[in-house]
Amino acid sequence: TVDYPIKKIRSNFPILNKMINKYPLTYLDNAATTQKPDVVIESQAYYYRNECSSAHRSVHSLSTLSTDYMEKTRLYVANFINASKSEEIVFVKGTTDAINLIANSWGRNFINYGDNILISEMEHHSNILPWQILAKEKNIKLNYIPLLYDGSLNLTKLSTLIDHRTRLVSITHMSNVVGIINPLIEIINIVHTKSNAIILIDGAQGIAHQLVDVQKLNCDFYVFSGHKIYAPSGIGIMYGKSELLKKMKPWIVGGGIVKDVSLTQNATFIDSPWKFESGSSNVSGIVALRNAIKYVNSIGIENIFRHETQLMSYTRHMLLKKNLNLMLYNKNNKSSSMIAFNFKLHNSYDIGTLLNQYGIAIRTGHHCAIPLMNHFKVSGMCRASFAMYTNTEDIDRFIDGLIRIQNLFI
Ligand code: PMP
Numbered sequence: 001t002v003d004y005p006i007k008k009i010r011s012n013f014p015i016l017n018k019m020i021n022k023y024p025l026t027y028l029d030n031a032a033t034t035q036k037p038d039v040v041i042e043s044q045a046y047y048y049r050n051e052c053s054s055a056h057r058s059v060h061s062l063s064t065l066s067t068d069y070m071e072k073t074r075l076y077v078a079n080f081i082n083a084s085k086s087e088e089i090v091f092v093k094g095t096t097d098a099i100n101l102i103a104n105s106w107g108r109n110f111i112n113y114g115d116n117i118l119i120s121e122m123e124h125h126s127n128i129l130p131w132q133i134l135a136k137e138k139n140i141k142l143n144y145i146p147l148l149y150d151g152s153l154n155l156t157k158l159s160t161l162i163d164h165r166t167r168l169v170s171i172t173h174m175s176n177v178v179g180i181i182n183p184l185i186e187i188i189n190i191v192h193t194k195s196n197a198i199i200l201i202d203g204a205q206g207i208a209h210q211l212v213d214v215q216k217l218n219c220d221f222y223v224f225s226g227h228k229i230y231a232p233s234g235i236g237i238m239y240g241k242s243e244l245l246k247k248m249k250p251w252i253v254g255g256g257i258v259k260d261v262s263l264t265q266n267a268t269f270i271d272s273p274w275k276f277e278s279g280s281s282n283v284s285g286i287v288a289l290r291n292a293i294k295y296v297n298s299i300g301i302e303n304i305f306r307h308e309t310q311l312m313s314y315t316r317h318m319l320l321k322k323n324l325n326l327m328l329y330n331k332n333n334k335s336s337s338m339i340a341f342n343f344k345l346h347n348s349y350d351i352g353t354l355l356n357q358y359g360i361a362i363r364t365g366h367h368c369a370i371p372l373m374n375h376f377k378v379s380g381m382c383r384a385s386f387a388m389y390t391n392t393e394d395i396d397r398f399i400d401g402l403i404r405i406q407n408l409f410i
Contacts, residue, residue, distance in 0.1 A: 023359030173206025235285030
C-alpha cells in the first residue's frame with residue numbers, strides 16, 4: 001500500500017545494501033532467519049560496550065541493570081503475546097530448546113503409558129523428534145493429523161484422533177514450507193471438547209506474521225525463536241500458563257535456580273519462570289529481542305502481513321505473466337509469506353545454486369520437514385519467503401533469475 005514505509009524500513013536493515021556475486025542481495029530466505037535492523041544490532045553492541053554483566057547474580061550496578069533488562073523484557077514479551085502475567089514468559093534459546101524443555105519436563109512427568117500424543121504431518125522436525133523419543137521411552141502412542149492434497153491439515157480427521165487419553169496436542173502455527181496458517185482457534189476448540197489435552201503451539205513461523213493472543217487462543221504453551229522475528233539467534237520464548245509452569249520441574253539444571261543445595265539432600269528450586277533459566281542468561285539477546293519486538297510493533301504486525309500478502313499476489317501474477325512453469329506446492333494458499341516450488345525435475349539445490357549466482361538467497365532441500373516432503377512425494381523443494389522489508393524489486397529480480405534459469409534449460 002501507499003502508506004507502508006518500505007523505503008524507510010529497508011534503510012534500517014544494513015545488510016540489504018550488500019552485493020552478492022556482483023548483484024544486489026535478494027534475500028528470500030526469511031523463514032530460515034530474518035535480517036536485523038540497526039536498532040537491534042546497535043542495542044547489542046551498546047550493551048557489550050557499556051553494560052555487560054551477569055543478571056540475577058550480584059548487587060553491583062551493572063548486574064542490577066541486566067536483571068532489570070531481563071525482567072522488563074519479560075513483561076514486554078508478555079504484553080506482545082497478551083500473556084496474563086510476565087511470570088508466564090520463560091527465556092530459552094529458541095523454538096527447538098522450548099519444545100525439548102516441554103517434552104522433557106512436562107512430558108516426562110505427566111504423560112504415561114496408555115496416554116497418547118497428537119501432532120501433525122506438517123511439523124518441523126523440532127516438533128516431531130522430541131515426541132517420538134518420549135513416545136518410545138514411555139511406550140505411548142504418537143498420532144499424526146494427516147494432510148490434504150495441498151498440505152493443509154485434514155481437520156475432519158482431527159476429532160477421531162483425539163480421545164480422553166490424549167494428553168498433548170502440538171501443532172505449528174504456520175507451516176515453514178508451504179506457509180499455511182493453521183486455524184488454531186478451531187483446532188483448539190475441537191481438542192478442548194474432546195479431551196483435557198495440553199495444547200502447544202510452535203510459533204517459530206507464525207510469530208513474525210500474525211498477531212498472537214495466547215489468552216484468546218487458550219493454548220497452554222506458545223513457543224518461538226527470536227531470530228525469526230528480527231532479533232538475534234540464541235534467544236527465544238516459551239510461554240506457558242502459570243499453573244502448568246508451577247507444576248513442572250526444571251529440565252536443564254545448574255546455577256541460579258536453587259533455594260538450597262546440599263551434598264546429601266534433594267535440591268529445592270526457586271519459582272517459575274526463573275527455575276527454567278539455569279546458567280548465565282543471554283542478556284544481550286534479551287535486550288535485542290525487546291528492541292526487535294519494539295521495532296515490529298512500530299510497523300504493526302498486521303501491516304507487515306498485509307504487505308507480504310500483497311507481495312505474494314504480485315509474485316503469483318508475475319509467475320503467470322512470464323510463463324514460468326513452476327510446480328507450486330501451495331497454489332491455493334493466497335495469504336502467505338512464502339512459496340514452495342520445484343522447477344521441472346531439477347534438484348532444488350541446483351536451482352538454489354543458480355539463483356545464488358544472481359545474488360538471490362532461497363532455501364533448498366527438505367526444510368527439516370521430511371514427512372511433509374514425503375506427503376508431496378519429493379525429496380526437496382525451493383522456498384522463497386518474505387519479510388517486512390521484501391519489496392517488488394526483490395520479486396522482480398527473483399522472477400528474472402528464474403527466467404534466466406528457464407532459458408538455460410531450453
Ligand atoms: N518450528 C518451525 C515451524 C520452524 O520453522 C523452525 C525453524 N526453521 C523451528 C521449529 C526451529 O526453530 P529454531 O531452529 O530457531 O529452534
